[in-house]
Amino acid sequence: MKTIYTTLFLLKSYILSIGLLLLTIQMRASPDCPILNGDFHGLSSGTTSDSNATGWYLDASDLNNPLFFAVKSNRIHAEHLGGEGVWYSEVFSAEGYSDFQVSVKIHSEGDMNSSEYARMYYKIDGGPEVLFAQRTGNFGTIDFISPFLNGSTVQIIVKLYNYDNGGSQTSKYHIEKYAVFKEDGPCNSSISVSATATNGGILTCTNPSLTLSANSNVSNPTYSWTGPNNFSSSLQNPVISIPGTYTVKVTDSSGSTSASILITENKGISEIIWLEEFNLSTGTTSDSGSTAWTTQNTSSGGFHVKDNRFKVNNTGKDNKGIWTSESIDISDKTNVKISLNLYSTGDMETNGDGLDFIDIYYKLDDGQKIRFSKNSGSINGNSTSGKEVSIGSLNGSSLQIIVKSRTTHSSEFYYFDNVKVVGISTVDATAFVDGELSCINNSVIITGGSSDNHVNYTWTGPNGFTANTKNINVSEPGDYTLEVTPNNGCGNTANAMVTVTQDITVPNVSASVDGTLSCSSGSATLKGNSTTPNVTYLWTGPNNFSSSLQNPTVSQTGNYSLTVTNPNNGCTSSLSVNVASTGGTQTNIWFEKFNLSTGTTSDSGSTAWTTQNPSSGGFHVKDNRFKVNNTGKDKKGIWTSESIDIKGKNDVNISVLLYSTGDMEDTGENLDFIDLYYKINEEQEVRFSKNSGTINNNSSSGTTVSIGSLSGNSLQIIVKSRTTASDEFYYFDNVKVTEKNPGTIDATASVEGILTCINDVVTITGGSSDNDVNYNWTGPNNFTANTKNINVSEPGDYTLEVTNDNGCAGSKTVTVTQDIIVPNVSASVDGTLS
Structure with a gap:
């Protein structure tokens, strides 16, 4: 009985196959508009090009010692190419035709694997190559037909790849014939149509779906869209989410025409995480290798590897086989996608007790099992090319794939193969700072990075700081955060934070003079000190005196300034001391004590002086001192004495008492300063005291700066100063010019x-x-x-x-x-x- 049934089934299948073949021959035998037919009859063996109107040529530039790639036995013969060989048709005219198609008939034979392929393309009006069909391995003989095309010219391209894979029969592909045709009339149509898509026809992570649009010159037509994965729609503007070529056919009473659009995908560079191709011995029911899996087999039937695919056969009406992958680590990937190829043979049933099905599930993080592909009956009409099913945009730590299937008769088979998991590597972020802010370094570089080169960088920081470069140069202390995102919008976002520190602590300083100059003592010792470790000392004074000693000896009277520098941060502190002499006497030549009304800006009395006042702030007498306040960042006040007569005077000395209050700054655009100059005989200004920041730590006693040993006919004193805020003040007082009378010694x-x-x-x-x-x-x-x-x-x-x-x-x-x-x-x- 079983033999009779099997015989009847095979006969039924044979009759059905013959019927389909005759129907295909009938459909392709006499198209309404056969624009062009081409083959390779009459050409000598070894021919690699044909210049006729239906001509073609071969490109073997990528091949390395192919066994054969030329005409042989009235067809293109491609055997053991070892690279990609390309067949190009000439560019054919399609002027006056609409809604036409191209076809190429390919034959394959030999022991071939899934890495060997035939790929078919077309080019319209010299545009890009568009893939319209492809097959791998040994697929028999197929007449590959494009979707509907429109344009003035068309070219057909076939790319073939095979190699010596060690099989018992060599790998061969043959191109047998090709055609340009229009299946249904009329050949010409007055209908025009264009196909467009949103986002430029590119699917991305931020735009995972697009809207197709068909536009026609006729009223109330019907629309018929076709596309990848058996897509079809009668809407004018359908929404799609799978890349590939979509064709719309527009029909009204005058006829029909069509247009196509290629939808591409840019969702990052996916990496294969897990791939099971079932290159295992027939009968295998589990695998403990790098892509491990197990099965729960039914009590009858076949549920195992067969011919490098997984086979499901005759599991019975009440049973099903369950194939389960290992737990796959996807913790460092995003936008994970599962795909696998499904095939069927036999008279599969879609309902009732004899229902045949193959369903695909996944589990994320050992959670609930979710079915993403439900299939019953035959797969893609039992086509040898099968069907790919997939699901994407998965994220988690672990993933498991489950296949549940049954067939209810010994002549019914499901197969699945190429169980693949791909994903995009997650981006990471790093950030580090080189050094810290100090009085020497007013800016530092923060270096950002990521192991992924296809990312965008966004920085945020103190005081509203933002930047979008990989590395940044900053001058403010605080926390800076880097956000790294994939530049195509796919995947995760990574963050890194770095803290910029600042050390602008000034060293403490003390300064004093040990001894005075006299007729009997010709030297005094300057003494400096700081409790800040490892500071350096610099003394400056009259007659260009300079010393890096902590306690130098001097023999000139006058004002000496000590600057202490902390080498760790470059910050400085300064103090001034005066070296006096008890030898001789001092006689006043000119003495301004500012005993004048508050607000006075000039004096024409016995100690006359003038000012050049800035346009804002305060620069005048206040409480019997001269005040400098809030002159602004780009301005300064200038105080100038009259020309003082010093003719015949010996050892003339200038001294000025300085004070400060407020949070004075000694660097940057807010620098606060008060500098003193003199001019001898109306000649060049000479600065003898430079002061910035606070004076003597804002001590109420201030500090006296001076210079001596001057001589000439006339002397003028100049004070230049500014403060940059309303709560910052400099004062100067007791501007004095004296003559030193020498002391006496015995003779x-x-x-x-x-x-x-x-x-x-x-x-x-x-x-x-x-x-x-x-x-x-x-x-x-x-x-x-x-x-x-x-x-x-x-x-x-x-x-x-x-x-x-x-x-x-x-x-x-x-x-x-x-x-x-x-x-x-x-x-x-x-x-x-x-």
Whole structure:
């Protein structure tokens, strides 16, 4: 009985196949508009091109020692190519035709695998190559037919790939014939139609679906859309979510025409996470390898691997087989997609007790089982190309795939193959900062990054900071956050945060003078100190004095400034001290104490001065001092004394008392400063005191800055200053010009003896209680000498002047006498010689 049934079934299948074949031949045998038919009859073996009107040519540039790629036995013969060989038709005219199609008949034979393929394309009006059909492996013989096309010219392209895969029969593809035709008349139509899509025809993560639009020049036509995965719609503007070529046919009483549009996808670069191709021994029911799976088999029938596919056969009416993948790790992927290919053979049933089905499920994170593909009866009309089913946009930590299936008769088969999981790698974000903000570094670079090159960068930070570059340069401390997103909108968003620190703590500083200059002491020691570790010291003072010692020795009076620098952050603090002298006396030449009304901006009295006031802020006398306040970032006030007469004055000194209050700044665009200058004899301005930030830590006693040892005919004092905020103040007072009168030291001089007729030279001995002095003698007849003791031969007053390096002096005069009076004499003779 079983044999009879089987025989009847096979006969039924054979008759059905013959009927379908005859129907196909009838449909393709006589199209209403056969525009062009081409084949390879009459061409010599080895021919690689044909220049006739229905001609063609081959491109073998990508092949490496192919076994054969040329005409052989009246068809294109492609055997063991080892690369992609391309067949191009000539460009054919389709002028005057609408809604036409192209076809290519391909034959395959040999032991082939799924990596070997035939792909068919068309080009309309010289546009892009559009894929309209493809098959892999050994698919027998198929006449591949394009969707409806419209244009003035059309070209057909076939790309073939096979290689020596080790099979017992070599891999061969044959192109047998090709055609351009219009299946249904009329050949020409007055109807025009265009097909468009939203978002430029590109499916993305942010636009996972698009609206197709058909526009025609006729009223109230009917629309018929076809597309991938058996898509069909009678709407004028249907919504689609799968890439591929979509064709719309517009029909009215005058005829029909069609237009096509290619929908592409840009959802990131997917990586294969898991792929099971069932390259296992026939009968395998489980796998513990890198793509592990198990089965729950029915008590009867076949539920196992067969010919590198998984087979379901005759499981029975009350049973089903369950195939379950391992738990697949997808924790570092987004937009995960499952796909698998389904096939069927036999007289499958769609209802009743004999229902045949194959359903596909998934589980995310060991959660609920969700069915995403329900299939009953035959798959794609039992086509050898089968059908791909898929689901995308899955996200989670783990994924499991389940296939449940049954067939109810021994002549009914389901197969599934190429169980694939792909996904887009999740983006990551990194950020780090090089260094910290300090008085030396007013900006730092923050470096952002991601292991994915196809990302966008967005930064946010303090005070509304934003940027969209990979790396940023910042000058404010605080937290900066980087957001990394895929540039196509797919996948996750990653964040990284970095904290920019700032060290602008100024070192503490103290400064003092040990000793004073006097006629008896020619030096004093400057003493600096800071409790901040590892600071450096820099002293500056009169006559371009400079020293990096902590405690240098000086021999000039005047104002000395100490700057202490913290090497860790470059921040500085400064203090000034004055080296005084007790030798001699100071006489005031000019002294301004600002005992004037508040608001005074000039004085024409005995100590006259003027100002150049900024347009805003305060720059005038206040409470018997001169005040500087809120002059602005781009302005400064200038105070200038009259020209002061110093002709004939020696060792002229300038001193000014400075104060500050408020949170003064010593760097940047808000720099607060007060600088002092002088001019001798109306010549160039010379700055002798530069001050920024706070003065003496805002001490109420302020600090005195000065310069001495000036001389000339006239002197002018200039003060330039600004503060940049209303709560910041500089004051200056007691602008004084003095003359130093030298102090005195003792001088001694003594002469030993007098000049006589016997002693024509005497010694004068000079001396002083100060051992470090210079000696200068003057005497009669322009006598000069610079030794301590002198020998002289002229009588008269000799003056000794002694001086030391402190400007102290003393003198002593001694008189050298002379006794060269000759005695008187008389002479006579008393008697004679006899």
